Every structure is written in structure tokens, then in C-alpha cells.
Amino acid sequence: MGTQKTVGEFGEFALIRRISEILGLNSKEVIVGLGDDAAVVNLPNRPLVITTDTMIETVHFRREWGSASELAVKSLASNMSDLAAKCAEPAYCLVTLGLSPETPIAWVEEFYQTLARLRSEWGVEVIGGDTVRSSQLLISITALGYQIPLHPIENRTARIGDRILVTGTVGDAAAGLEILQNRAPKESVSDVDTFLIRRFQQPTPRFREAMRMIETTTPTSMTDISDGLARDLPKLCHASGVGARIHPQRLPCSLALKDYARERAALYAWKGGEDYELLFTLPPSETDRLIGCWDDPHCPLTVIGEITSPASGIVLTDWNEPSIEGFDHFRS
Amino acid sequence: MGTQKTVGEFGEFALIRRISEILGLNSKEVIVGLGDDAAVVNLPNRPLVITTDTMIETVHFRREWGSASELAVKSLASNMSDLAAKCAEPAYCLVTLGLSPETPIAWVEEFYQTLARLRSEWGVEVIGGDTVRSSQLLISITALGYQIPLHPIENRTARIGDRILVTGTVGDAAAGLEILQNRAPKESVSDVDTFLIRRFQQPTPRFREAMRMIETTTPTSMTDISDGLARDLPKLCHASGVGARIHPQRLPCSLALKDYARERAALYAWKGGEDYELLFTLPPSETDRLIGCWDDPHCPLTVIGEITSPASGIVLTDWNEPSIEGFDHFRS
Numbered sequence: 001m002g003t004q005k006t007v008g009e010f011g012e013f014a015l016i017r018r019i020s021e022i023l024g025l026n027s028k029e030v031i032v033g034l035g036d037d038a039a040v041v042n043l044p045n046r047p048l049v050i051t052t053d054t055m056i057e058t059v060h061f062r063r064e065w066g067s068a069s070e071l072a073v074k075s076l077a078s079n080m081s082d083l084a085a086k087c088a089e090p091a092y093c094l095v096t097l098g099l100s101p102e103t104p105i106a107w108v109e110e111f112y113q114t115l116a117r118l119r120s121e122w123g124v125e126v127i128g129g130d131t132v133r134s135s136q137l138l139i140s141i142t143a144l145g146y147q148i149p150l151h152p153i154e155n156r157t158a159r160i161g162d163r164i165l166v167t168g169t170v171g172d173a174a175a176g177l178e179i180l181q182n183r184a185p186k187e188s189v190s191d192v193d194t195f196l197i198r199r200f201q202q203p204t205p206r207f208r209e210a211m212r213m214i215e216t217t218t219p220t221s222m223t224d225i226s227d228g229l230a231r232d233l234p235k236l237c238h239a240s241g242v243g244a245r246i247h248p249q250r251l252p253c254s255l256a257l258k259d260y261a262r263e264r265a266a267l268y269a270w271k272g273g274e275d276y277e278l279l280f281t282l283p284p285s286e287t288d289r290l291i292g293c294w295d296d297p298h299c300p301l302t303v304i305g306e307i308t309s310p311a312s313g314i315v316l317t318d319w320n321e322p323s324i325e326g327f328d329h330f331r332s
Numbered sequence: 333m334g335t336q337k338t339v340g341e342f343g344e345f346a347l348i349r350r351i352s353e354i355l356g357l358n359s360k361e362v363i364v365g366l367g368d369d370a371a372v373v374n375l376p377n378r379p380l381v382i383t384t385d386t387m388i389e390t391v392h393f394r395r396e397w398g399s400a401s402e403l404a405v406k407s408l409a410s411n412m413s414d415l416a417a418k419c420a421e422p423a424y425c426l427v428t429l430g431l432s433p434e435t436p437i438a439w440v441e442e443f444y445q446t447l448a449r450l451r452s453e454w455g456v457e458v459i460g461g462d463t464v465r466s467s468q469l470l471i472s473i474t475a476l477g478y479q480i481p482l483h484p485i486e487n488r489t490a491r492i493g494d495r496i497l498v499t500g501t502v503g504d505a506a507a508g509l510e511i512l513q514n515r516a517p518k519e520s521v522s523d524v525d526t527f528l529i530r531r532f533q534q535p536t537p538r539f540r541e542a543m544r545m546i547e548t549t550t551p552t553s554m555t556d557i558s559d560g561l562a563r564d565l566p567k568l569c570h571a572s573g574v575g576a577r578i579h580p581q582r583l584p585c586s587l588a589l590k591d592y593a594r595e596r597a598a599l600y601a602w603k604g605g606e607d608y609e610l611l612f613t614l615p616p617s618e619t620d621r622l623i624g625c626w627d628d629p630h631c632p633l634t635v636i637g638e639i640t641s642p643a644s645g646i647v648l649t650d651w652n653e654p655s656i657e658g659f660d661h662f663r664s
Contacts, residue, residue, distance in 0.1 A: 038460065041476075050460065092362075
């Protein structure tokens with residue numbers, strides 16, 4: 001207190017750490033509390049996972065980049081992805097929309113029609129929410145899901161020697177965002193660009209993959225990649241009190257990303273956010289066992305590095321870029 | 333679809349109705365779903381109540397009107413009030429803050445220090461949330477509470493002949509807001525004004541009163557008064573398919589409000605919002621029984637009218653004001 005430091009000077013990590021300090025420890029009923037992407041509370045036989053995510057116009061998206069339907073997919077997907085990282089089956093959500101009086105009703109209808117479609121596709125019931133007046137379009141969703149018992153998954157229990165894995169491909173969404181930012185209005189885009197834009201606008205939350213994973217093994221730690229590997233991996237390592245060594249040449253990049261970014265593909269894969277893939281850790285033997293029986297061609301699993309001692313920090317092998325740091329929402 | 337009508341032309345009621353139509357019926361596990369202020373889902377022996385409320389700078393408040401601590405109280409109170417209306421004991425909440433990089437850390441610290449204090453006072457644990465970048469300060473809270481079993485309370489089960497009651501006094505918050513809007517910066521205020529401003533900035537959620545109430549009886553319907561009686565009563569009547577007759581001279585007004593508004597006190601009591609008192613209905617015999625044993629001098633219960641047939645609509649006896657309509661967030 002007393003200091004006139006600002007949120008921008010503090011940065012996101014320090015801010016979240018400070019909030020956790022002020023609020024202190026959670027009660028015994030809380031299995032996972034502050035400092036994780038989703039909370040877990042202990043209900044009889046059924047741990048309940050709760051998560052919330054907010055998207056604001058001009059900060060997180062521009063309306064001209066996509067339809068109401070695409071925004072509905074994206075905002076719900078970011079919450080489903082947090083449930084997936086806790087191996088929770090989606091159950092309910094509350095949806096808050098901040099709208100200006102000038103918003104066409106047709107826009108709102110398209111948004112909710114998409115949520116109605118996703119309800120059956122993703123098994124998530126809209127049970128409430130709020131509509132508020134706002135000059136910037138605002139979408140805030142809270143989602144609840146039931147965690148499969150006996151699989152308590154957190155982002156803070158990675159162990160030295162564990163392998164680091166990711167689902168799918170990374171870096172696509174960042175490339176898609178860049179294309180949207182740079183293209184002229186109504187400019188036509190190539191098939192490659194369309195794929196990357198789609199990955200940014202309509203990500204696939206990996207909750208089915210998470211469920212399939214725990215039929216074979218239980219990750220020692222897991223998070224989704226919403227802020228990019230360069231931020232989400234250090235966060236997981238910090239929470240677990242460990243370091244990590246990453247092999248950038250192993251980062252799984254899509255053919256579209258390689259075509260778009262060429263030799264810089266690994267940079268997109270490391271620093272880019274909003275892929276909503278899962279980042280998780282497993283002991284070597286469990287890694288072999290899981291990969292040995294993983295037969296999903298649409299969502300490969302890739303070992304990208306190893307957990308090391310905390311003193312080593314985060315190391316990227318053969319990394320020629322000037323920095324390994326990711327994007328800070330408050331500092332940029 | 334096809335129409336280019338806007339949210340402002342539609343108004344809040346029609347918008348919420350349209351959203352409910354699109355999303356359709358909820359599943360069997362959902363006891364109370366869309367169209368209510370809070371949702372109730374069926375967990376083993378413990379119905380869980382979930383609610384969410386969002387406040388946005390310039391739309392819902394101005395930063396110069398109050399401290400971070402006052403905003404923390406108010407934003408959490410609005411959620412606790414929704415839990416109270418479902419007779420639910422507060423348990424958890426998720427807090428999302430939208431901040432600009434220029435926000436002083438001291439502001440954020442004061443906000444969370446107040447939440448830490450309320451945690452023990454109101455019994456609500458902060459288990460998660462989100463911090464996002466936003467040009468306007470934004471506070472969005474989702475709260476969860478356990479409903480006392482065997483007391484399923486909704487806003488849609490009022491019956492013809494029921495008495496209509498409110499807790500505490502109404503209209504104070506609207507007067508407090510008016511004082512804040514009209515006073516010059518640093519202008520000193522009277523004790524009366526201080527009381528009214530405090531009622532606007534630091535409302536008392538009535539969850540303890542709701543718990544005490546169900547020791548004696550179960551309301552046939554209940555909601556909190558967040559948008560004002562003039563909006564919340566028609567909403568409750570619409571949901572229940574009934575009408576109502578209100579006696580404005582019976583509306584419970586504080587001495588401070590009477591001093592401030594004189595002969596217009598009933599107008600503030602009817603149209604003013606954000607009192608966060610409870611509005612509920614009971615059969616006449618149950619009303620007598622509850623009032624007969626109610627001994628809380630800090631929070632009186634007052635009968636303000638009766639539920640009538642739907643054909644009668646909403647009627648105010650001896651009402652000399654030009655309109656009975658309340659404030660629409662999107663139309664104003």
C-alpha cells in the first residue's frame with residue numbers, strides 16, 4: 001500500500017500473486033482455489049469445477065473480424081477449455097452480455113442460436129446470466145462441470161523429470177489473428193489463411209481428448225494454452241516450483257502455419273496465444289504408455305520438453321530469437 | 333431474424349424473453365433456469381444456487397462516487413442479494429475485474445482487502461475469477477450458494493390472493509444516487525444525505541433475513557429489488573402469470589427518505605432501484621404468522637399489496653404520478 005504503482009507497471013503475474021496474498025488460503029471444501037484457471041469445490045462424490053472468462057471488444061476481439069456466431073463459439077470454447085484442463089465434463093454455464101442500445105437484435109439472436117446449438121454438441125446447458133448496457137461489447141461466461149472423481153488435476157503438481165506434452169498444434173491462432181489485423185476490408189484470403197483464421201475464431205476445446213486421456217493415465221499437471229506457451233508454461237512451472245527445458249523444433253506446427261510463417265513457425269508456436277490446446281506433464285513411462293495407445297489423427301500428442309529443477313528456470317534449446325517472453329495483457 | 337431492430341428498441345424484458353425462447357427448456361437437473369435472477373441445479377441433497385452480476389463504470393457507477401472498498405461491497409452485495417432471494421447460504425464466488433493499465437495497484441488492493449473482510453462476515457469464499465484489460469472499470473461476480481432443501485423458492489409461483497411483502501425500506505438507494513449525481517465535487521453532505529448515499533453504495537444483502545424467514549414459512553415467490561419495485565414486481569407477476577394491486581402509501585420509506593423527498597417519497601420507493609431488499613409473496617394466514625413472530629427492528633417486514641388475477645395487470649391505488657413504469661437499462 002502507499003505506493004502509487006499501476007496495474008500496467010505491475011503486470012499480470014504480479015497482480016494475480018498480490019490478489020492471492022490478500023485473499024489468503026481457501027477453506028477445506030475448496031480443492032483448487034485462487035491462482036488456477038478453474039476452481040474445484042468438493043461436493044458429495046462429485047467435485048465441481050468452476051471457471052470464468054471475459055472477452056471485451058477492442059481488447060480481445062474486433063466485431064468486424066467475425067460474426068456473432070463465431071464470437072459465441074470462441075467465448076464458450078475458452079471456458080470449456082478450462083474445464084478440459086481439469087478433466088471436467090461440461091454441465092452448465094451462465095452467460096453475461098454487455099450490449100449497447102444500438103446492437104441489432106439479429107446479432108443477439110445469432111449469438112444465442114449458436115449457444116443453443118453448442119449446448120447439444122458440447123453438453124453444456126445455459127442456466128442463467130445477465131444482460132447489461134455497455135459501450136464496448138462484452139462477453140463474460142462462467143462455466144461449471146463435473147470432474148471425474150479420482151483424477152484431481154491441477155496446474156501446480158508437475159515433478160522434475162516429467163515430460164511436457166501438448167495436444168494438437170500450436171501457433172495457428174496467433175497467425176490467424178495477425179492475418180485478420182493486417183488484411184484490408186473485404187480482401188479475399190487463401191485456404192491457408194482461412195484455416196488459420198478459423199483456428200483463431202473457432203477453437204476446439206479439448207475436453208473429449210482430456211476424458212480419453214484419463215482412461216489411460218492422470219497428468220501430474222495440466223493447463224490450457226490460452227495466453228501462449230511462453231506465458232502458460234512459466235505459470236505452470238511457477239505454481240509447481242519447477243523449471244522446464246523446451247525443444248522449439250519439436251513444437252507441433254500445422255502445415256498451414258509452416259506455409260504462412262516459414263522459418264518463424266516456432267516463434268508463433270511458442271509466443272502465440274488462444275490455441276486452447278492442453279499443456280500437461282507426465283512421468284516418462286506414462287508418456288510412452290499414453291502415446292502408445294493414442295490413435296486420434298485429428299489431435300496428436302507431442303512431447304515438447306522436460307520438467308527440470310527450479311534453479312534452471314525456463315530454457316529453450318537452440319533459440320535464436322531475442323527473447324523468450326510472452327505477451328502481458330496489462331503491459332502491452 | 334431479418335429485422336434490423338436494435339436492443340434499445342426491444343428493451344430489456346423483450347430481450348430476455350427472446351433469449352429464453354432461443355435457448356428453450358433446461359434439462360431435468362436444472363430446478364430453476366433461464367428467466368430468473370439465479371439458477372438452481374440439483375446436486376445430491378444440496379441444491380446449488382448460481383448467480384452472476386456485472387457492473388460497468390459510467391453505466392452502473394462512477395469511480396469518483398466511492399472508494400474501491402465501497403464498490404467491492406456493492407458488487408458482492410448484489411450477488412448475495414440474489415442468493416438471499418433463493419434462500420441460499422453464500423458459499424463461493426468468482427470475481428472478474430476489468431482494469432486499465434493506469435489503475436493504481438492500491439485501488440486493486442483495497443478492493444480485494446474488502447472482499448477478504450466480507451468473506452468472514454458474509455461467509456463467502458473467493459475461489460477464482462479473471463483479470464482482464466478494459467478501458468472502463470468492470471466488476472463481474474458469479475456467486476454460488478447452497479439452498480436449504482425443502483424450500484424451493486422461485487420468482488414465478490405467486491398465487492392470487494397472496495399478500496405482497498418487502499423487507500426493510502425502499503427508495504433510499506435511488507435518493508442516494510441522485511444526491512451523488514447532483515452534488516458538486518467535495519461538497520459536504522448532511523447526515524440524511526450520508527445515510528441515503530450509504531444505502532446506495534453499501535447495501536445490506538438480506539440473506540440472514542431470508543434464512544430467518546424460512547424458519548417460520550416458505551414464500552410462494554421471491555426476488556430481490558435490484559431494478560426497483562416498478563420493474564421487479566411486474567417481472568415477478570409476469571413469471572407467475574398473475575396481477576398485483578399495490579398501495580403506495582404503505583411502501584416502507586425511511587425517515588431519511590421522507591426528509592429528503594417529502595411528498596415524493598413514494599415515487600422513489602416505487603421507481604427507485606438498487607435497494608437490494610427482498611420482495612416476496614405469502615398467503616394471508618402465513619403473512620400474519622410470519623409478521624406475528626418477526627422481531628427484527630433493523631429490518632421490518634411490510635405488506636404493500638395483494639396478488640390479483642392476471643387480467644387486472646399491475647394497479648397502484650391512489651397514484652397521481654403520470655406513469656407507473658420503471659427504468660429500462662437499454663431504453664433510457
